[in-house]
Amino acid sequence: MARASDVDDLVRLAREGDPRAVARLISLVEDASPALRDVIAALMPFAGNAHIVGITGAPGVGKSTSTSAYVAALRARDLRVGVLAIDPSSPFSGGALLGDRIRMQEHATDTGVYIRSMASRGHLGGLSWAAPQALRVLDAAGCDVIILETVGVGQSEIEVVGVADTVVVLLAPGMGDGIQAAKAGILEIGDVFIVNKADREGASTTSRELRHMITLGERTAGAWVPPVLQTVASRGEGIDEAVEKIDEHYAWLKDSGTLAQRRLRRARDEVEAIAVASLRQRMGDLGGEELLSTVAAEVAAGSLDPYAAADRIIASV
Amino acid sequence: MARASDVDDLVRLAREGDPRAVARLISLVEDASPALRDVIAALMPFAGNAHIVGITGAPGVGKSTSTSAYVAALRARDLRVGVLAIDPSSPFSGGALLGDRIRMQEHATDTGVYIRSMASRGHLGGLSWAAPQALRVLDAAGCDVIILETVGVGQSEIEVVGVADTVVVLLAPGMGDGIQAAKAGILEIGDVFIVNKADREGASTTSRELRHMITLGERTAGAWVPPVLQTVASRGEGIDEAVEKIDEHYAWLKDSGTLAQRRLRRARDEVEAIAVASLRQRMGDLGGEELLSTVAAEVAAGSLDPYAAADRIIASV
Numbered sequence A, B: 001m002a003r004a005s006d007v008d009d010l011v012r013l014a015r016e017g018d019p020r021a022v023a024r025l026i027s028l029v030e031d032a033s034p035a036l037r038d039v040i041a042a043l044m045p046f047a048g049n050a051h052i053v054g055i056t057g058a059p060g061v062g063k064s065t066s067t068s069a070y071v072a073a074l075r076a077r078d079l080r081v082g083v084l085a086i087d088p089s090s091p092f093s094g095g096a097l098l099g100d101r102i103r104m105q106e107h108a109t110d111t112g113v114y115i116r117s118m119a120s121r122g123h124l125g126g127l128s129w130a131a132p133q134a135l136r137v138l139d140a141a142g143c144d145v146i147i148l149e150t151v152g153v154g155q156s157e158i159e160v161v162g163v164a165d166t167v168v169v170l171l172a173p174g175m176g177d178g179i180q181a182a183k184a185g186i187l188e189i190g191d192v193f194i195v196n197k198a199d200r201e202g203a204s205t206t207s208r209e210l211r212h213m214i215t216l217g218e219r220t221a222g223a224w225v226p227p228v229l230q231t232v233a234s235r236g237e238g239i240d241e242a243v244e245k246i247d248e249h250y251a252w253l254k255d256s257g258t259l260a261q262r263r264l265r266r267a268r269d270e271v272e273a274i275a276v277a278s279l280r281q282r283m284g285d286l287g288g289e290e291l292l293s294t295v296a297a298e299v300a301a302g303s304l305d306p307y308a309a310a311d312r313i314i315a316s317v
Helices: A004-015 A019-030 A036-046 A063-076 A096-107 A127-140 A155-163 A178-183 A203-216 A239-255 A258-300 A306-316 B004-015 B019-030 B036-046 B063-076 B096-107 B127-140 B155-163 B178-183 B203-216 B239-255 B258-301 B306-316
Strands: A051-056 A081-087 A113-119 A145-149 A166-171 A192-195 A228-230 B051-056 B081-087 B113-119 B145-149 B166-171 B192-195 B228-230
Touching (some): A004 A036, A019 A113, A051 A155, A063 A145, A063 A239, A166 A239, A192 A203, A258 A306, B004 B036, B004 B127, B019 B036, B155 B258, B228 B239, B258 B306
Parallel strands (some): A051 A166, A166 A192, B166 B192
């Protein structure tokens, strides 16, 4: 159990570059420990400086390889880098899928890089709650850039938009043309599109179709037009250009005032989520749980409508 | 504006098979109209009888074609069928993607089939709220089976698990082997796996890998073991077998008591969601919105921690 003074020590050590202190702080926020409030409060003065880059895309497009290549490029610029990898936690997968992470091991002994995996399920309050707190730890620890790598399918892909400053969407030739991308809803979430595995057939067709679909989107004057780049991450090709475009987007975010707006909205969402979670907790504490089970049984049986049931719950809070 | 008596009339007409009454009721629940509570209350006594089948899978696996083929097979058994298709509503897609729906037009003049598209975004309360209410309308209108077809990427894929009795996961050969399926987190959500486009190369490899991955999952005695089938939906091949397996799963759900458990949990989640939404509304009504903006600015600036900010919001409710 961490006391407030311990928390301040941990934050100081993390800022001095102690990877164990960073790991301990992330565990404290991830587990929603009793010290959580103290941890968040201690981090606040130091957070807000990192560029948070979300990387998303379907399985097989090369997210881990690309992340590793970006880390190398950022380290070459002497920037401190954090990586938060959201892994699907399936009862079927076990630890096997962590094999992907092995590619990251070239950075494992580099003290300028923090790498952390986080299961996408099973968090108190959900990933949408745990990931921003882990990002805050990495941010306060002095990371210049934090890469948030998500699985390609499911809720986390949508949620990454809510927490990243810049969203990088990875595609691979033949895995989906522009129409498929539009169908999957990714055209509207990407700030930078990268066709990886560009040495494969169809890379220029995929890039051209993407560019075309992007031009169809309505934009106001001065809005960011997402670029489409090609990389072969496994050989490091095109990575410097990709990192430059990601940088350019960050500069645009700052200059246009969009960054400030997004961070304000994010703070608003976070405060609201915490307030709602507290109210929900209060429902439970005051015997609401038992009442909830009772009325739910009546709703399931069709003898009570869910609004009337909710009214009873609220009256009890 | 629908009055309570109008609502009762609409429900009666819907139960008599009037498609316009069904459409009007869905619009009322979808738009969260003031009559919503009355509509839900009027539907309650008639709902709870339909088998809700969720169909999900990546773009390009043939979800629309498969849905259409299942509808034909169910109609041949003289069952009333509802289809709720969740469409991505992207500013880039416009109406073009609705071309998929054209394939469903063979059923458009069949009065035993209701087909409804629902945008996956822009609903008051979100899809997780709107879709169950639309399903309740179709259920109360007397549908024996309701097919909920979702886009393959994003939150809706996860949410389908929450509202469907039986989740059918569609795959196509070469679009992902077992490992990729595990990575995408779909192995744990499917009750029936179908490798569509099974006339393509790799169908048996994909089926074999899937079966292998499924055997790796831990199960208690008597648990349902998801079968893996092959279909060529465009030619109707394997569809009857698929419909039989879907039926078998429903029978298992009922016999094992799982259906009752799931519906109880669903009712519980729904009541809780309505209660939380009401509390959130209350925060806004009591000037919480303005206070929220004020404290969010302090959080974004790093001068206030989000927990202390949430405390201020709650104190004002």
